[in-house]
Amino acid sequence: MLRALWPRRLVAMAMAAAAAGARRGPVLTPESMNPAVRRVEYAVRGPIVTRALELEQELRNGVPKPFTEVIKANIGDAQAMGQQPITFLRQVAALCLCPELMKDEALPSDAKERARRLLAACGGQSVGSYSASPGLPLVREKVARYIERRDGGVPANPGDIFLSTGASDAIVNILKLLVSGTGSSRTGVLIPIPQYPLYSAALAELEAVPLGYLLAEERCWALDVAELRRALAEGRGRCCPRVLCIINPGNPTGQVQSRECIEDVIRFAYEEKLFLMADEVYQENIYDKDSAFHSFKKVLAEMGPPYADSVELASFHSVSKGYHGECGLRGGYVEVVNLHPEVKAELSKLVSVRLCPPVLGQVVLDGIVDPPQPGDPSYERFQAEKTAVLSSLAEKARLTEQILNRTPGIHCNPVQGAMYSFPRIDLPPRALAAAKEKQQAPDMFFCMRLLEETGICVVPGSGFGQKEGTFHFRMTILPPTEKLKQVLEQLSSFYTKFVKEFS
Known part of the structure; x- marks a missing residue:
């Protein structure tokens, strides 16, 4: 008797399930979605x-x-x-994408040689393959040599360099490492006001606490350590400030910080035990004859102990800005200084989750950090552009x-x-x-x-x-x-x- 009832019961259950399905609302609604995402603005x-x-x-x-x-x-x-692309960068990218162009006699020999070396560093000699998660070792080595030249011989270790999907991706990854705690122990991050909205958006998503320090408009948007102290003191009443973000040259303000200012900021970070994040993506865009770019890495090294061997620093650069403007190819890097070895291992794990940065962006970055040299066929055109x-x-x-x-x-x-x-x-x-x-x-x-x-x-x-x-x-x-x-x-x-x- 019970067996005879099963088919009817199953039919009834199926009908009930179907009716419930018809009434089923969405799982994801404005009310049920992650509230942190709703606070993100860009x-x-x-x-x-x-x-x-x-x-x-x-x-x-x-x-x-x-x-x-x-x-x-x-x-x-x-x-x-x-703005027109830089010819050499696009030639190398084209050769890497279409190696059959090596037969084209119109393309310069140094671009072809550069493409061969890059392809040899890629899995299967193809830019369509994944690279190592921190980026191609060849390109990380080139970035390290570029930093050393830029900073007058201050050593750079390829193992401290992580290539990224533009600077933005690297900035968010470093913030992910830094943000922790709850309530009054939640991480506070000092950001300039005005700031680039990537920072406020990322902090909203991570539910960190933004602590704005005002740049002095009346002094050409100068950074004042007294204002940093004010913002820090205000922040300590409601969170745990751990990070100081600097944008130099400034976005949106266009100011360039003096070396003296950078030294003051480093001393402040040392005294207050803050992690320094230096957004330096506009380092090649200096127009004022009385201004010069000084990297935080170089100034930190030249200040010597106790600053040089203890202040933690992450500095960022990108292929999107400068004179090259390759925004859509998504390339960049972060260099970390004085990062705890175990934390650096965690950063390696974090970047591996996304497999690797775009290989074509790495190809372009290679050309930017190691451009044609005097005597190379592409040198004069590259310099002129x-x-x-x-x-x-x-x-x-x-x-x-x-x-x-x-x-x-x-x-x-x-x-x-x-x-x-x-x-x-x-x-x-x-x-x-x-x-x-x-x-x-x-x-x-x-x-x-x-x-x-x-x-x-x-x-x-x-x-x-x-x-x-x-x-x-x-x-x-x-x-x-x-x-x-x-x-x-x-x-x-x-x-x-x-x-x-x-x-």
């Missing part, structure tokens, strides 16, 4: 950029606008703004400061380095009220109006952090010189009109 690709993309589509569809193109000056993407890019950027940095400062109400510090200006704008009270009515930050309100009326896309300063009561925007200096002049003039005219409207 201003350079935020709502302004979303609207810019919509406007581009509307233009393609023939919707009338008061402009003919959208100019995306929101992000440091050199080649998107028309590099010089042209950096000279053009220096001219555009000067133009940006000059044109923006002509306009009453816009205040732009000298762009000493990097690829951005971060001007302050005076906004009248009626504009602040209009922004409040729209539930927008005042500089977001200004930037959105600028985009809608001129097609110029810049990022509001509120996305980077700024001193309370001040308003800014960040824009790149990357558009071609003539177009940049037009953008700056349009922006200045719009600002004047905007202020008049709300005065």
Whole structure:
């Protein structure tokens, strides 16, 4: 009897399951998802950029606008703004991707030899194979020799160098090692204000505690140790500060730190037992004749004991910036100094989870850290292209400061380095009220109006952090010189009109 009932019972169970399945809601909802992810914001690709993309589509569809193109000056993407790739880097990359091009007599012999060495270092002699998780040993060795040359002979160990998917990936991995604890013992991280939003976004995701220290706008965005002490003291009341992040040259501010400032920061990190993270991706982008790049690694080594042998440092570089601007190929590295051997082993484990950084990015990094030398077939062209890019950027940095400062109400510090200006704008009270009515930050309100009326896309300063009561925007200096002049003039005219409207 029981056996005879089983088929009916199974049918009933199946029907009940099907009915339940029809009613089943999603497992992942805005309420059930990781709340840390909901707190992540990334201003350079935020709502302004979303609207810019919509406007581009509307233009393609023939919707009338008061402009003919959208100019995306929101992000440091050199080649998107028309900068041409460095020929030697692309030749080597092309040869590695298509080794049959070795037969092409138009390609220089040094590019072919470079590609052969790189392919020999790859599994199966193919850039389509995985590399070792920290990167190709050949390229890590080249990076170490580059650092030694840059730093005047300060030794660099390839075993301390981990190649990465751009600098961003390496920065997040180092933060993962550093963030721990709960409540008042949770890791606090000192970050500059204004800061590059990667830091605030990564800290939100890791649920670390950001501790902002203000850069001094009135002194060309200088870093002041007294302000570091203030931020540290404030942070110790609610978390455990363990990390100090420095961006030099600055993003979004474009300042270049003096050697004296770097020494002061290292002493501060030593005294307060802080781990130093030095974001140095713009180290080749120096335009001010009175400024020079000093790496934290070199200054630390030259300060000697007790600093040189105890202050922990991670420094970062990237193929995305400099004169090369290979943002999409995703290459970079981190060098660690004074890292505990067991922690370094854990870092090795952490990078192995992602298997390896893009091999093509490693190929390009190899060409950047070991460029053609005098006498090589590619040397003269390489030098000419590099010089042209950096000279053009220096001219555009000067133009940006000059044109923006002509306009009453816009205040732009000298762009000493990097690829951005971060001007302050005076906004009248009626504009602040209009922004409040729209539930927008005042500089977001200004930037959105600028985009809608001129097609110029810049990022509001509120996305980077700024001193309370001040308003800014960040824009790149990357558009071609003539177009940049037009953008700056349009922006200045719009600002004047905007202020008049709300005065």
